Amino acid sequence: MNRVAAVLSRVGRLLPAYAVLYIGFLYLPILLLPLFSFNDSKVLGFPLTGFTTKWYAGLAEQTALFSALKNSLFVAVVSAVVATSLGTLISRAISKHRYPLRRTSQTIVMAPLVMPEIIIAISLLIVFLGIGLGTTLFTVILAHSLLTIPFCVSIMTSAFGQFDDALEEAAVDLGETSWGALRRVTLPVVAPGIISCLLISFTVSFDEFILAFFLSGNSPTLPVYIWSQVRFPAKLPNVIALGSLLILVSILFLLAAERFRRRSERFTTQAE
Amino acid sequence: MDHKIAVNIANVSKSFGSFQAVRDVNLQLRQGEFFSLLGPSGCGKSTLLRMIAGFEDPSEGAIAIDGLPMEGTDANHRPTNMVFQSYAIFPHLNVEENIIFGLARSGLSRAEKREKASDMLSKVGLEGLGRRGAHELSGGQRQRVALARALVLEPKVLLLDEPMSALDKKLREQMQMELRALQRSVGITFLMVTHDQHEAMTISDRCGVMFEGRLAQVATPHELYQKPNTKQVADFIGGMNFFDGSIKANGGEKLDVELPWFGQVSVDAHGVSDGVGLPVTIGLRPERVHVGSRRPDGADVAVPARVIDRAFYGETIHYYLELEGRADPLIASVTNFERADHFEVGDPVWSGFRGGAAVALPRK
Amino acid sequence: MTLDKNARLGLLLATPTTLYVLLLIAAPVGMTIAYSFWTQDFVDVTRDFTWTNYREVFSDPLYRTLIFRSVRIAAMVTLLTVLLAYPVAYHIAFNVRKNKAMWLFLVTIPFWTSYLLRVFSWKLILAQNGVVNSTLLWLGVIDTPIDALLYNSEAVIVTLAHAWAPFAILPIFVSLEKIDRSFLEAAKDLGEGPVRSFLRVTLPLSIPGIIGASMIIFIPTVGDYVTPALVGGSDGAMVANMIQVQFGKANNWPLGAALALSAVVCVTAAACCLVLGLKLIERSLK
Numbered sequence: 075m076n077r078v079a080a081v082l083s084r085v086g087r088l089l090p091a092y093a094v095l096y097i098g099f100l101y102l103p104i105l106l107l108p109l110f111s112f113n114d115s116k117v118l119g120f121p122l123t124g125f126t127t128k129w130y131a132g133l134a135e136q137t138a139l140f141s142a143l144k145n146s147l148f149v150a151v152v153s154a155v156v157a158t159s160l161g162t163l164i165s166r167a168i169s170k171h172r173y174p175l176r177r178t179s180q181t182i183v184m185a186p187l188v189m190p191e192i193i194i195a196i197s198l199l200i201v202f203l204g205i206g207l208g209t210t211l212f213t214v215i216l217a218h219s220l221l222t223i224p225f226c227v228s229i230m231t232s233a234f235g236q237f238d239d240a241l242e243e244a245a246v247d248l249g250e251t252s253w254g255a256l257r258r259v260t261l262p263v264v265a266p267g268i269i270s271c272l273l274i275s276f277t278v279s280f281d282e283f284i285l286a287f288f289l290s291g292n293s294p295t296l297p298v299y300i301w302s303q304v305r306f307p308a309k310l311p312n313v314i315a316l317g318s319l320l321i322l323v324s325i326l327f328l329l330a331a332e333r334f335r336r337r338s339e340r341f342t343t344q345a346e
Numbered sequence: 347m348d349h350k351i352a353v354n355i356a357n358v359s360k361s362f363g364s365f366q367a368v369r370d371v372n373l374q375l376r377q378g379e380f381f382s383l384l385g386p387s388g389c390g391k392s393t394l395l396r397m398i399a400g401f402e403d404p405s406e407g408a409i410a411i412d413g414l415p416m417e418g419t420d421a422n423h424r425p426t427n428m429v430f431q432s433y434a435i436f437p438h439l440n441v442e443e444n445i446i447f448g449l450a451r452s453g454l455s456r457a458e459k460r461e462k463a464s465d466m467l468s469k470v471g472l473e474g475l476g477r478r479g480a481h482e483l484s485g486g487q488r489q490r491v492a493l494a495r496a497l498v499l500e501p502k503v504l505l506l507d508e509p510m511s512a513l514d515k516k517l518r519e520q521m522q523m524e525l526r527a528l529q530r531s532v533g534i535t536f537l538m539v540t541h542d543q544h545e546a547m548t549i550s551d552r553c554g555v556m557f558e559g560r561l562a563q564v565a566t567p568h569e570l571y572q573k574p575n576t577k578q579v580a581d582f583i584g585g586m587n588f589f590d591g592s593i594k595a596n597g598g599e600k601l602d603v604e605l606p607w608f609g610q611v612s613v614d615a616h617g618v619s620d621g622v623g624l625p626v627t628i629g630l631r632p633e634r635v636h637v638g639s640r641r642p643d644g645a646d647v648a649v650p651a652r653v654i655d656r657a658f659y660g661e662t663i664h665y666y667l668e669l670e671g672r673a674d675p676l677i678a679s680v681t682n683f684e685r686a687d688h689f690e691v692g693d694p695v696w697s698g699f700r701g702g703a704a705v706a707l708p709r710k
Numbered sequence: 711m712t713l714d715k716n717a718r719l720g721l722l723l724a725t726p727t728t729l730y731v732l733l734l735i736a737a738p739v740g741m742t743i744a745y746s747f748w749t750q751d752f753v754d755v756t757r758d759f760t761w762t763n764y765r766e767v768f769s770d771p772l773y774r775t776l777i778f779r780s781v782r783i784a785a786m787v788t789l790l791t792v793l794l795a796y797p798v799a800y801h802i803a804f805n806v807r808k809n810k811a812m813w814l815f816l817v818t819i820p821f822w823t824s825y826l827l828r829v830f831s832w833k834l835i836l837a838q839n840g841v842v843n844s845t846l847l848w849l850g851v852i853d854t855p856i857d858a859l860l861y862n863s864e865a866v867i868v869t870l871a872h873a874w875a876p877f878a879i880l881p882i883f884v885s886l887e888k889i890d891r892s893f894l895e896a897a898k899d900l901g902e903g904p905v906r907s908f909l910r911v912t913l914p915l916s917i918p919g920i921i922g923a924s925m926i927i928f929i930p931t932v933g934d935y936v937t938p939a940l941v942g943g944s945d946g947a948m949v950a951n952m953i954q955v956q957f958g959k960a961n962n963w964p965l966g967a968a969l970a971l972s973a974v975v976c977v978t979a980a981a982c983c984l985v986l987g988l989k990l991i992e993r994s995l996k
Contacts, residue, residue, distance in 0.1 A: 179728040245447070
């Protein structure tokens with residue numbers, strides 16, 4: 075046992091180094107893409123040949139890409155608004171109201187999180203085609219909203235949960251109507267949470283592939299477009315450049331969402 | 347003495363489903379007084395407060411403020427304003443914006459509102475802090491902002507829901523005095539709800555004690571302490587020793603009572619009208635119990651006892667005295683004089699009291 | 711049933727969202743189950759109840775292999791991810807004093823980027839002329855590029871182990887963080903060495919976190935499409951790829967539905983075994 079203990083304790087000392095290496099491993103793929111996007115070579119491997127921005131410049135000429143980008147933006151914005159609205163409504167109900175089947179409704183709206191995406195994809199495909207909706211951006215919006223509602227519910231139940239009930243009563247006591255209290259007190263205080271929902275839903279929708287793949291039909295979103303380009307080695311560097319941009323945007327949105335989520339917490343918890 | 351009535355609560359009851367929170371309460375608050383509603387948690391005092399504010403409607407009865415019936419008037423239109431237990435300071439607004447929040451529909455210009463706010467800030471001792479953010483305020487400061495915010499609207503009655511419960515002890519004592527001074531300077535009726543009887547007694551003109559939805563007694567703090575209406579009230583306001591005895595004679599003002607251990611003693615009848623032979627409970631405050639090494643001179647009755655425990659409170663010492671055969675110890679509170687006798691646990695002592703110091707309590 | 715104002719408003723607020731989710735899940739899944747019992751001939755779907763599809767799924771070795779391979783890969787991914795992630799979660803829980811939240815946030819950042827792009831990046835890393843090979847060639851460690859890095863189960867396993875990392879770190883971290891430090895101090899007081907106190911206190915108490923992480927990773931992985939499609943080749947193909955084919959070129963939706971549902975049943979069964987196994991380990995360590 076002593077030999078084992080000695081070995082394990084030496085291993086224990088390596089722990090910080092391991093943790094750092096592991097985290098580096100986690101970032102490896104997303105750092106590699108930007109790296110190669112500036113490399114002057116059609117071959118994606120070491121050694122690097124030279125710095126260039128031509129792959130980025132080349133993106134401007136791809137009309138199909140812009141069309142896909144527009145589709146992605148449209149879908150992401152609309153599904154973010156839908157998911158945030160629906161998520162906020164039910165979060166308010168769950169946090170502040172006692173109604174029958176409250177726990178059940180909460181479980182139901184969190185369900186999309188635990189379902190395998192392939193099942194959601196084929197099921198929606200079957201139903202949408204069955205009722206004649208076809209496969210359009212509209213169907214993708216329905217699917218993406220479904221997917222991101224649980225995120226919004228999670229964020230907003232937390233925001234409302236920490237929201238002091240007395241704040242709304244105080245506003246009414248001071249002369250406001252119920253709507254006035256909502257507008258002047260509640261919404262501003264939970265606004266950071268709402269913004270966080272919008273940003274996260276947007277990001278998830280913008281990057282989402284499987285549901286869009288099954289449901290977007292003739293109007294591909296950006297990830298579906300990228301998928302279609304993967305077969306062509308000649309186009310790879312352009313795809314990498316595009317991918318790098320997307321990674322950057324996603325991370326920026328995430329950082330912004332986190333900032334708003336923290337601000338939301340600061341607003342509501344200190345009302346205690 | 348003619349008092350103008352600020353709030354008239356007539357036969358008010360409130361039920362939530364099958365639970366009766368408030369039962370048939372009758373109460374009149376006088377213009378300009380500081381009134382406290384006192385009672386243990388769940389006694390209905392907060393519900394009563396909320397009905398006056400307009401957040402709940404009475405199931406029965408009526409509330410009138412300044413003579414005007416309040417039925418059908420929503421909370422936002424009533425001439426009352428409330429300081430909430432958590433203070434409910436709007437976190438997204440600064441101090442000044444919080445204070446002028448209720449003035450939004452007043453038609454005042456921005457400059458007029460700011461002037462009122464700054465006036466109020468001086469009154470509550472927060473001059474110059476108008477630009478402070480809500481999250482930068484200490485507990486005591488938040489309370490003051492809540493007060494300023496409510497008072498700037500010049501309500502007829504200011505309602506306070508356990509305003510001190512969020513503060514630590516030292517701050518609480520300081521704020522109690524400040525609150526009292528503020529009320530005197532503003533001159534309007536204050537109605538405070540609290541479960542802390544010490545706090546209520548210290549700053550109120552009158553207190554109303556509630557148990558289980560009913561108003562048990564309304565009186566000045568002095569009266570409540572000296573002449574509690576019932577055993578429940580007596581026990582709630584400070585500590586009290588209780589003895590069960592039987593009436594030997596009822597002289598209207600005075601009652602002759604036969605007590606175990608002490609024998610016959612004449613006490614304040616305090617409205618007890620029962621006749622000879624009926625049982626009665628006598629209440630005796632700890633500080634009226636004499637403790638000494640010899641039989642006390644000034645006492646009407648005295649018995650030997652033994653010290654079984656003692657508690658040191660700085661200004662006073664509490665002695666727990668065992669009377670032979672009595673289950674509960676007799677509690678005596680003695681001021682901690684240098685020259686007074688100090689007793690140890692186990693010491694034999696004499697204990698007694700003057701009849702006038704004890705009070706009869708009506709049996710409920 | 712009479713409801714008070716609060717309850718009525720609550721119902722009003724909650725109904726739209728609940729209905730939305732219910733309709734988009736219940737009806738579609740119901741239809742999928744129905745489809746699995748029908749048959750399709752080119753464009754025509756015959757709605758007569760039949761077990762044909764299920765029989766085909768369980769008797770045809772192609773489909774059986776796919777399902778079992780998917781379960782096997784998912785199990786390997788779970789094992790690998792949890793093993794690699796545990797020390798990191800341990801480090802953050804026990805060694806990091808301030809800024810734990812920052813470490814956890816750092817760990818999750820990569821996973822807010824497109825999954826598709828990350829898998830594609832792995833394809834580049836493992837390709838014949840990709841990063842690993844060209845680096846090894848350049849360093850002179852090998853003479854010819856290694857073929858076997860890509861287009862097989864192993865590539866799928868490695869890629870997925872990367873993709874699921876934060877989903878392992880977070881639950882394990884939470885259960886480690888919850889451990890009452892006074893237990894460990896008590897163990898130290900009683901003379902237990904760090905290894906023994908790990909094995910006898912920390913590890914057993916972190917098993918709920920391990921179970922949580924395993925469920926989060928194992929169940930969705932069985933149904934993954936993108937990774938096997940990009941880096942799995944034919945040896946690493948998983949059931950989702952075949953399901954997609956049935957809904958695409960092969961145009962046999964009922965079979966696809968049956969395949970999907972069979973996979974779900976197998977995964978659930980396997981997951982139960984996994985949880986039971988982990989709980990047995992937990993009991994034996996106590």
